[in-house]
Amino acid sequence: MLNYTLRRLFYMIVTLWLISTVVFVLMKNLPGDPFGEASQKLTAENRKILMEQYGLDKSLPEQYLIYMKSLLKGDLGVSYQFPAHSVTDKIKQAFPASLELGLWAALIAVSVGLLLGIIASLNHNKTPDHAAMVTAVIGVSIPSFVMGPLLSYFVGVKLGWLPPGLWNGPEHRVLPAIALSFGTLAIMARMMRTSMLDVLNQDYIKTAKAKGLSGYAIVVKHTIRNAILPVITVLGPIFVSLITGTLVVEKIFSVPGLGTQFILSITSNDYTMISGLTLFYSSILVVVIFLTDIAYGFIDPRIRLAKGRK
Amino acid sequence: MSDKILEVKDLRVSFSTYAGEVQAVRGVNFDLNKGEVLAIVGESGCGKSVTAQTIMRLIPTPPSVIKQGSSILFDGKVEITKLTNREMERIRGSEMGMIFQDPMTSLNPTMTIGEQIAESLIKHQNMKHKAAIERAVEMLKLVGISNPEGRVKQFPHELSGGMRQRVMIAIALACNPKLLIADEPTTALDVTIQAQIIELMKKLQEKTDASIILITHDLGVVADMAQRVIVMYAGKVVEQGTLDDIFYRAEHPYTWGLLRSVPRLDQNTDEELVPIPGTPPDLFAPPKGCAFAARCPYAMQACLEEDPEHTKLSATHSAACWLLHPDAPKIEKPIEAGGRHHG
Amino acid sequence: MMPVSNDKFKPVVQDTIGREQIVRPSLNYWQDAWRRLKKNKLAMTGLIILVFLTLMSIFMPLFSSHDYATQNYDITNLRPSAEHWFGTDDFGRDLWTRVWWGTRISLFIGVTAALIDLVIGVIYGGISAYYGGRVDNIMQRFIEIIYAIPYLIIAILLIMVLGPGIWSILLAYALTGWVPMARLVRGQLLALKEQEFVMAARTLGASARRIIFRHLIPNSLGVIIVQITFVVPSAIFFEAFLSFIGLGIRPPLASLGSILSDGASVIRFHPHRILIPTAVFSMILLSFNLLGDGLRDALDPKMRK
Numbered sequence: 033m034l035n036y037t038l039r040r041l042f043y044m045i046v047t048l049w050l051i052s053t054v055v056f057v058l059m060k061n062l063p064g065d066p067f068g069e070a071s072q073k074l075t076a077e078n079r080k081i082l083m084e085q086y087g088l089d090k091s092l093p094e095q096y097l098i099y100m101k102s103l104l105k106g107d108l109g110v111s112y113q114f115p116a117h118s119v120t121d122k123i124k125q126a127f128p129a130s131l132e133l134g135l136w137a138a139l140i141a142v143s144v145g146l147l148l149g150i151i152a153s154l155n156h157n158k159t160p161d162h163a164a165m166v167t168a169v170i171g172v173s174i175p176s177f178v179m180g181p182l183l184s185y186f187v188g189v190k191l192g193w194l195p196p197g198l199w200n201g202p203e204h205r206v207l208p209a210i211a212l213s214f215g216t217l218a219i220m221a222r223m224m225r226t227s228m229l230d231v232l233n234q235d236y237i238k239t240a241k242a243k244g245l246s247g248y249a250i251v252v253k254h255t256i257r258n259a260i261l262p263v264i265t266v267l268g269p270i271f272v273s274l275i276t277g278t279l280v281v282e283k284i285f286s287v288p289g290l291g292t293q294f295i296l297s298i299t300s301n302d303y304t305m306i307s308g309l310t311l312f313y314s315s316i317l318v319v320v321i322f323l324t325d326i327a328y329g330f331i332d333p334r335i336r337l338a339k340g341r342k
Numbered sequence: 343m344s345d346k347i348l349e350v351k352d353l354r355v356s357f358s359t360y361a362g363e364v365q366a367v368r369g370v371n372f373d374l375n376k377g378e379v380l381a382i383v384g385e386s387g388c389g390k391s392v393t394a395q396t397i398m399r400l401i402p403t404p405p406s407v408i409k410q411g412s413s414i415l416f417d418g419k420v421e422i423t424k425l426t427n428r429e430m431e432r433i434r435g436s437e438m439g440m441i442f443q444d445p446m447t448s449l450n451p452t453m454t455i456g457e458q459i460a461e462s463l464i465k466h467q468n469m470k471h472k473a474a475i476e477r478a479v480e481m482l483k484l485v486g487i488s489n490p491e492g493r494v495k496q497f498p499h500e501l502s503g504g505m506r507q508r509v510m511i512a513i514a515l516a517c518n519p520k521l522l523i524a525d526e527p528t529t530a531l532d533v534t535i536q537a538q539i540i541e542l543m544k545k546l547q548e549k550t551d552a553s554i555i556l557i558t559h560d561l562g563v564v565a566d567m568a569q570r571v572i573v574m575y576a577g578k579v580v581e582q583g584t585l586d587d588i589f590y591r592a593e594h595p596y597t598w599g600l601l602r603s604v605p606r607l608d609q610n611t612d613e614e615l616v617p618i619p620g621t622p623p624d625l626f627a628p629p630k631g632c633a634f635a636a637r638c639p640y641a642m643q644a645c646l647e648e649d650p651e652h653t654k655l656s657a658t659h660s661a662a663c664w665l666l667h668p669d670a671p672k673i674e675k676p677i678e679a680g681g682r683h684h685g
Numbered sequence: 686m687m688p689v690s691n692d693k694f695k696p697v698v699q700d701t702i703g704r705e706q707i708v709r710p711s712l713n714y715w716q717d718a719w720r721r722l723k724k725n726k727l728a729m730t731g732l733i734i735l736v737f738l739t740l741m742s743i744f745m746p747l748f749s750s751h752d753y754a755t756q757n758y759d760i761t762n763l764r765p766s767a768e769h770w771f772g773t774d775d776f777g778r779d780l781w782t783r784v785w786w787g788t789r790i791s792l793f794i795g796v797t798a799a800l801i802d803l804v805i806g807v808i809y810g811g812i813s814a815y816y817g818g819r820v821d822n823i824m825q826r827f828i829e830i831i832y833a834i835p836y837l838i839i840a841i842l843l844i845m846v847l848g849p850g851i852w853s854i855l856l857a858y859a860l861t862g863w864v865p866m867a868r869l870v871r872g873q874l875l876a877l878k879e880q881e882f883v884m885a886a887r888t889l890g891a892s893a894r895r896i897i898f899r900h901l902i903p904n905s906l907g908v909i910i911v912q913i914t915f916v917v918p919s920a921i922f923f924e925a926f927l928s929f930i931g932l933g934i935r936p937p938l939a940s941l942g943s944i945l946s947d948g949a950s951v952i953r954f955h956p957h958r959i960l961i962p963t964a965v966f967s968m969i970l971l972s973f974n975l976l977g978d979g980l981r982d983a984l985d986p987k988m989r990k
Contacts, residue, residue: 047833054834058842173970175922177929178963181949189953235447241400242442243462243513244435247427253461257452276837280929284949295930298845306845310838317835333452333497 130289149224171218439514728979806866
């Protein structure tokens with residue numbers, strides 16, 4: 033277990049380093065002038081001062097080192113578009129909304145998805161199975177950036193049941209969370225169903241039956257416990273897709289989160305914001321994957337008890 | 343008070359599949375006496391596993407169907423075919439136990455073996471968790487696992503195949519069932535481990551006085567453990583008798599075939615083993631007459647037309663074959679079945 | 686026993702060789718898989734829809750009286766009518782033609798991504814599995830690191846550097862999207878390598894080339910095909926996503942994603958601009974998924990009946 037954890041940690045660090053380097057390289061190669069339209073109006077002297085201020089006059093390797101040092105300190109630079117604000121500040125401001133949205137969506141996707149998958153598998157080829165699978169298939173075919181506007185329009189505007197946008201109260205959480213979770217919910221339902229059906233065919237379920245255990249005990253203690261293992265392995269990528277999904281859902285529902293910020297910085301070519309946000313997002317994703325790997329290691333006794341062998 | 347723990351009459355079990363109905367068991371009759379070890383022998387697909395699992399009602403219905411007229415009487419009073427699922431749950435694990443073939447896949451990988459043994463104790467004997475685990479430790483000791491206190495907290499993947507099979511036996515016997523069904527318990531194990539497991543089962547049987555149905559295709563295991571034997575082919579019993587009846591006085595050509603295809607210590611080493619040619623019939627459309635006729639070197643016209651009934655050869659021994667009809671021609675039995683003739 | 690007439694006891698001559706014949710005709714793997722697929726109504730429906738949509742996307746723009754780029758400010762945002770079957774958009778462009786153009790481009794991106802997967806992923810996974818040992822180890826480490834990099838992020842950055850458009854999107858995919866296929870192929874080959882039929886082939890003297898081409902690859906094709914069926918819709922989704930956040934296809938070209946993106950913002954006023962492309966887009970994804978599920982079931986040797 034320890035061995036496993038250390039390996040994962042190592043990979044995480046290497047990945048983070050690699051991503052920051054890639055971001056650095058790509059940022060240095062962006063087309064256009066870092067100072068945007070204003071640069072035409074700069075005199076040579078002012079330009080030199082600005083270059084110094086942003087450290088752009090130093091050699092590339094030097095810039096790289098400075099960059100890495102500041103990253104480690106948590107300094108992501110200053111927004112090009114809004115020089116009065118540091119990137120880190122803007123992130124702090126916008127992150128809570130995205131976090132909340134993501135967590136709600138995760139909760140819905142995991143709980144409803146797993147439940148649907150379990151119900152479908154226990155009623156194999158009967159109506160509940162077909163109904164659950166139809167739902168799943170819809171979830172997979174209608175992406176969140178379509179589901180969002182549809183929900184917003186039909187439920188929000190036409191039916192007026194829930195607000196179609198903004199983030200001002202508890203009822204504002206509902207539609208965006210649903211829109212974001214739907215695709216992931218579908219994937220979880222399908223995976224759980226497949227996993228459950230797989231486990232139900234195993235010999236040890238026959239053993240459990242032969243012991244005279246009730247259907248309920250067999251399902252919960254024997255089937256679900258084993259079926260959930262492969263599903264947990266994909267929790268990492270699931271969270272990743274939820275986080276990336278916030279980009280579009282926030283735009284659609286005007287949620288003041290990181291996603292909106294990101295899109296804004298892309299359209300306004302605010303390079304420091306873009307790189308800062310990219311790094312932030314990547315770090316979250318990488319850390320989340322790492323944590324889910326560790327969680328899986330705990331839950332599967334075969335890994336937990338491995339005595340350091342490969 | 344009957345001394346028969348199990349009376350099976352005219353058991354018919356079919357499976358409805360997308361390609362039609364498969365008649366897996368086509369009229370099986372046998373009894374099991376208390377404290378006895380009965381072996382069911384036959385090729386793969388002859389219906390022995392289905393019979394065993396039907397006794398415990400382990401096969402889901404659908405797609406399996408226990409046909410009308412079948413009867414499985416347990417302990418002289420309980421009609422298994424008529425019980426509800428709930429009632430069966432009470433019997434399984436407490437009055438009947440089963441050991442499966444593959445110990446590598448028959449245990450839940452995410453539960454400690456202590457928990458897996460304790461489960462039936464908690465359910466059927468209303469034990470508290472702590473007491474159940476203690477009893478589990480005792481069971482592990484009983485089945486010959488060293489360091490039971492340590493093992494009880496381990497997971498199946500930490501045990502070898504032989505040990506896992508012992509754990510299976512412990513699970514099956516935990517609540518002291520009256521009937522134990524062992525479905526090919528040694529097939530997936532090494533020969534040396536096989537011997538150990540057989541020894542263990544014999545010892546436990548003496549101790550607990552349980553009745554055992556032993557399903558196997560290995561005549562060696564039969565000779566080691568069983569007192570009575572039934573031979574199945576294509577869903578029917580073709581011969582049954584005591585160990586001696588079958589090994590020394592067999593009367594059905596299929597049994598001869600089985601005996602001939604297995605090496606024996608008392609055989610001449612330059613004699614060849616003779617396999618039975620052909621393959622078992624398709625159970626979608628079982629043949630009209632005797633199912634073995636197509637592969638039987640002694641087949642007669644009658645065999646193709648009608649399925650023979652059992653002829654009683656002695657108080658313990660019977661076989662279903664037209665050769666046993668008073669008007670049938672006398673043939674020399676092969677040497678392996680007690681005759682002097684080389685088949 | 687009941688009395689039986691004497692002639693019934695005449696022995697019957699047996700044809701033992703005939704007895705060995707197997708009772709049901711055996712089909713080879715692919716025939717059996719096709720048979721099973723045909724039986725799966727959902728999968729076949731998916732296949733038919735896909736073929737239909739592909740044909741529509743190829744031929745409809747050719748036969749349409751309108752062009753996908755012509756703007757006409759007099760007829761903006763019209764509902765579907767006889768003249769414009771799908772209505773028009775913000776710039777007065779005919780949506781019928783644009784949707785089928787968009788489908789073409791989306792399908793093109795999907796299929797190309799799948800091909801990239803096939804080439805890079807299969808070769809990488811194949812080499813890794815075939816050589817095993819240290820080579821495999823190093824290659825796998827490399828993959829672990831790439832896998833952890835969210836490819837969306839890389840895509841966004843790449844597109845910013847290279848500019849948006851089909852080729853940037855495909856390049857981004859080519860850099861990171863092939864990992865699942867490589868892992869899958871490696872997994873398959875490793876499992877197959879250990880199986881007895883490979884050992885049997887080796888014992889019979891088969892050369893490495895023969896083993897790879899006659900044994901390993903055909904047995905992995907099933908898994909590869911299924912994976913590809915799922916890669917195409919996910920690539921289409923990926924492109925649509927990028928279009929939605931402004932990094933996709935540049936006008937006047939359109940992909941389904943960009944059309945959806947345009948329509949999403951005006952759903953209140955001109956719902957036809959999102960509802961219709963949604964239907965087409967969802968049909969595509971749906972059919973691929975149904976087909977993929979069906980293929981997976983059909984090609985799974987364990988489910989042979």
